[in-house]
Amino acid sequence: MSLSAQYLWLIPSLPLLAAAISSLLPRRARRLSSALAIGALALSFFISCAALSTALANPAAHLTHNFTWFELGNDPVRLGWLLDPLTAFMCTMVTFVGTLIFIFSLGYMHADENFKQFFCFLSLFAAAMLGLLVANSLLLLFICWELVGLASYLLIGFWFYKPSAAAAAKKAFITTRIGDLGFLLGLLWLYDSAGSLLLYDNGHGVLEATALGALGSAATVGGLTVASAIGLLLFCGAVGKSGQFPLHVWLPDAMEGPTPVSALIHAATMVAAGVFLMARVYPLLTPDTLQVVALIGAITALLGAVIAVAQYDLKRILAFSTVSQLGYMMLAIGVGAPGAAMFHLLTHAFFKALLFLGAGSVIHAAHHEQDIRQLGGLSVKMKLTFATFAIGTMALVGVPLFFSGFWSKEAILHAAHATSGSHFPFYAALIGVVLTAFYNTRLISEVFFGHGRSRSANHAHENSAVMTTPLVILACFAIVLGFLGTPAYPWLQARLNGETAVHGHSLFEGVGLMVLSIVLVAIGIGAGWMLYGRKLRLNATSPDPLATVAPRVHAFLGARLKFDELYAATFGLLSSFLATAADWFDRYVWGGIVHFLALLGEFSGTVNREADEQGLNAGFDATSEKLRGTGQAYSRAQTGDAHGYLRFLAIGFVALALVAIFGGVA
C-alpha cells in the first residue's frame, strides 16, 4: 500500500464529511450518525496505514503536495499536505485510538438525548486534529488548531445545560486562546521574515535550510535571534493546548465533558497537538528556546504529579497525571529528544485512553459516581475493567520491562540525563516518577480494593462488550507498543529521525539509570501501598492519611495550589478593570465632551434667538402681519401630517434627482 501526499487530505476529510452530514440529520438519526462517524474514522485509519507504509519506505523524505488557496498580492496564499513519519505515526494513532473511543461512546452515551449531536462533534474533533497533523503549512495547521479548540469547546460543554460544564468549556477556550495569541504572533513574525508559511516547499519552506539560516542569524531584542523569538512564541501555543504550566488550569476543568471526550482530548488528540507542534517545528527551535521548553516541561511534570496526590475525583486525578505526562514530553523536546517525546506521546495515547475509558466504565457502572472515596471494591465486580485499568496504570507508572510507559519514560530520562544543559529537568523527572507511582497506587487501592463505600459502588456491575472490547484492545497496545522503542532496538526513534538503519545499543546500556528509575518506582508504589493499600479506607468520610499528617499542605494541594484563585485575583481583575474603565470613559469622558459641545450649541442658540427676538424681529413683525393673509391661502396645502410630507419629500427627491441627472445630460 502506498499513498501519494496528494491524497492525504482524505484522512481529515472523511470525518469532516461525516460531521457535516450528521449536523444536517434530524435528532432521531442516532444509528446513522454514529455509523457515519465510526465508519469515516475507521476508513481514515486504513488510509493512515497506507500513509504510514509510504512514509516508512523512505523515512527521510518529506513528501508534500502544495496548492494555492487564493490569490493575494503577488504571492498567492498557499497551503499543502505533508507526509513524513511524524505525520504518519500520529495519524495512525489518532484514527486508531479515536475509532476505539467512538465505539466505546456507543455504549457510554447510549441514554443521551443528544446522541446524534455527540457523534457529529466527535467527528468534527477528529477531522480538525487530523487536519492539523497532515498540514504542510503553519497557517493550515493554525486553522485546524483553532478548530480543535472549537470542537473541544463543544464537547467539554456538551452537557451545556449544566452551568459548570458551560463554564468549563469557556475556560478551556479562553485559556488556550491566550496561548494561541502567542502562536499567532509567532506565525505572523515567521510569515513576515520568511515570506511563506509552508513547512517544506522544495527548499523554500520555513523548515528548510535557507529560511532557517536566515532566521537563525537575524538578531532581535535582548540578544535573541529571530528564530528563538519565533520559537518561543510558537511554544506559547503549545503551552496552552498541551496544558503546560502556567496555562494548565483549563485541563482539569475539562473533565466536565462526557468521559469519552476526556479520553479523546486528554489522550489521543488535543493535548498531544502542542507536543506535536513542537516536534513539527523542531528544526526551528534554537538552544535558547529549547532551554525554556525543557524548564516549562519539567515544572509541569512535577506540578501535575504533586497536585494529583491530593485529588479525590477519579477523572481529575487522571487529568493531572496527563498534565504531568505532557510535561515529560515537553521536557524531552527541550532536552533535544523529539524522538523520545513522540515515543512517549504514542504510548501515552494508548494507555491514557485506556485509563480514561476504564474510568468511564467505572463511572458508567457506578451511576456517575466519580469520587474515589465513594467507590471501592470494584476489582471483584468489574474484573475486566479492573484488569485492563491495572495494565494501564502499570504502563503509566512505568512498571519495568513489560509495559510501554516504562520504555518511553526511560527514553526521556536517558535524554534528560545526557543533556549538556541544566540538570534540573532530569531531577524533576525523577521526583515525578516517585510521585506518579505513589498517586496511582492510591487510585487503584481506593477504587478497586476493599469494600464499596456507597450504594452506587455496591450496585456496580461490568459493562457490555461494546465498552469492554476497546479496553482490551487498548490494554494489549499498552503493553506491546513499548517494544517499538527499546534501547536495544529504537526503531521508532530512528524512523522519526529519518533513518532507515536502526542503531541498537545493548538492552542494558545505561543500566544504572534504569535501575535507579526502577527503584524509584518501587519506592512510590511501596509508599502508596503503606498509606492506602495496607489499611484500606473504611468509609467515604474517613480522612485521607496524608491529610492527617499535613492538613494544610494537603488542603493546598487539593485546591490545586490555588492557581485559579491567583488568576482570578490578577488577570480576571485586570480584565474587568479594563472593561469598567473602557465603559466609564465612554459614558463620562467622551460622552461628557459630546454633551458639553451640545450644551454649548444650545447656549449659543439661545443667545442668538434672544437677540433676534428682542432686537431684529420687532420691526419685522409689523410687515409680517400684512403677509399673514397671503399665508392663510397657502396654508391649506399644508395638511400638518408629517408622514404626508415625508412621502412628498421622497417623491420630490427622486424626481429632482432624475431631472438633475437627465436634464444635466442634455
Next chain:
Amino acid sequence: MNALPLLSLVVFTPWIGAALLALLRGASPATTRTLTLLFSLSTLALSAVLLTQFDPNSLSPQFVERHTWIVALNVHYHLGLDGLSLLLVLLTGILTPVALLASWSHLSPSPKSSPSPTLFPSLFLLLQGAALGVFLALDFFHWFLFWELSLVPAFFLIKLWGGPGATRAAYQFVVYTIGGSAFMLVGFAALFVATGTLDFAQLAQYARDGTLAVKLPGGAHQLVFLGVFLGLAVKVPLWPFHTWLPATYSEAPTGASMFLTGVMSKMGVYGFLRILWPIFPAPLHTAAPWLIALALGGVVFGAFAAMKQTDLKRMVAYSSINHLSYCLLALFAVSYATGRNAPVGPAASAALSGTLLQMFNHGLSAAALFACVGILENRSGGQRGLADFGGVRSAAPIFAGLCGVALFSSLGLPGLNGFVGEFFIFRGVFGLHPAAAAIATLGLLATALFLLTFWQRVFHGPRAGVTATAFSDLSAVELATLVPLVVLMFVFGLFPGLLTGLFNPLITSWADHLTLP
C-alpha cells in the same frame, strides 16, 4: 462602453421602488412586501450582471458614466466601479433584502401601530439607493449628496420604529454625523477653490504630482485634511468619535441596525480608502502614528467596553467598533510605512486585502448578530439583557446553531469568513508596525471573552428568564433571514478567493505603488 447606464440603474432602481411604494399606500400587505423585496433585490440582480462583465485586471473604474452636469462649477455626474466598489455593492445587495426580512413585521403593519403602511419600506429603499450612490459616485458633489441623504431615511427609521430612547438616539446620530460632515464639506469647498475640481481621480492625481501641495500650501493643506478626516472618522466611527454608535445601533429597529452596521459603517471606511488616502497621502502619513493609536484604542477599548455591556445590542454594537477599527488600523499602518526603504509590498497588500475582506465579512456577521438579537427580542417582548435569557439552546436548537455560527464568525474562527480578513490584517500590520499588531491581539482575546459570555449566558445553562416558558424555534421568515448569511459565512470562509479575485489586482497595484508626493 455599455449601452445601458448600469450603475445609474443600480443606484436609482431602489429609489424608483421607494417612489412607487410611496404612491401605493393603499396596496395590500402582500403586494407591499413583494414589491419591497423585489426592488431591494434589484441590486443583487444587477450585481450579477456587473460580475459577468467586470474585469478584475483592469485597474481603472469600469462601467463609467460621465456627463457634464453643472458647467459653472465643473461638476460632472460621474459614476464608476472598481473592485472595491463592486465588493460593497455586492454587500449592500446581500444585506438589504436580509435586513428587510428581519423587519418583516414593519413591512406591512397594522395601520394603528405605524404612521403609514408603506413608509418603512420606502425609507429603507431610499437608504439603500443612497448607500449605493456613495459607493459608486466619483465626484465629490453628488457623492456628498448621497452621503448626507442617507442620513434622512436613517433618521426616520430610527426615530419612528426604534426603542424607547429612539428619538434622542436618532437626533444624536444625525447631529453628530452632520457635525462631522460639515467639516468635510468646508474642506472640499477649500479644495474646490484651490484646484477647481471635485473629481476624486483628478484630485488624487494632483496629490500625486504635487500640484495640490502647491495650490494648498502649508497649514491650509493640514486643515483641509483634518476637516475631511473628521467627517469620515465620525462615520466609521474611529475611536473616540464613536459615542453616538452604541445608542444608535441599540435603539434602531433590527433591520435598520443591520443596515447601519453592515453597510453604513462601510461608507466611512470606503471614504478613507477612496478619498482621504489617495488625496491626502502626505498628511495621512504624518498623522499615522497618532491614528494608529486611535485605531488601537478602538480595537482594545471597543472590545473591553463590550465586555461590560449587559444590553446584547449594545454589546454587538461595541464589537462593531472593535471590528471596524481593525480595518482602519491596517490602512493607517500602510500609510505609516509608505515611503520606507525596505520593501513593504507584500505586507501592504496583505493589510489592504484584509481590510476589504474584513469590511465585507463584518457586514455579514454583525448583521447576523443583530438579526439574532432581534429574534430574541421578538420572543421576549423587547427584553434583550444578558440576564434575561438562559438555556435557549435547549428550547430552540436551530436558532442556537445558526446564532452560534454567527458568533464564532465574529470571533474570527478559521473556516468561517471572519478569520481570513482578520488574519491578513494582522499579517500586514505585523510587517508594517509589529508593536501595533501585538497590542491588537488583546482585542482578539477580549472579543472571545465577551462573545462566549453572550453565548454562555443566553444559550447555555438551564432554561431561565424569558426562556423558561414557551420559546419557539425559528419561523420561516427568520430562517430566510439567517440561513443565507450563515451559508455565506461558510462559503467565504472556505473560499476567500471568491472575494479577493475581485480586487486583488487593484490592491496589488496600490500596494506596489506606495509613494509620498
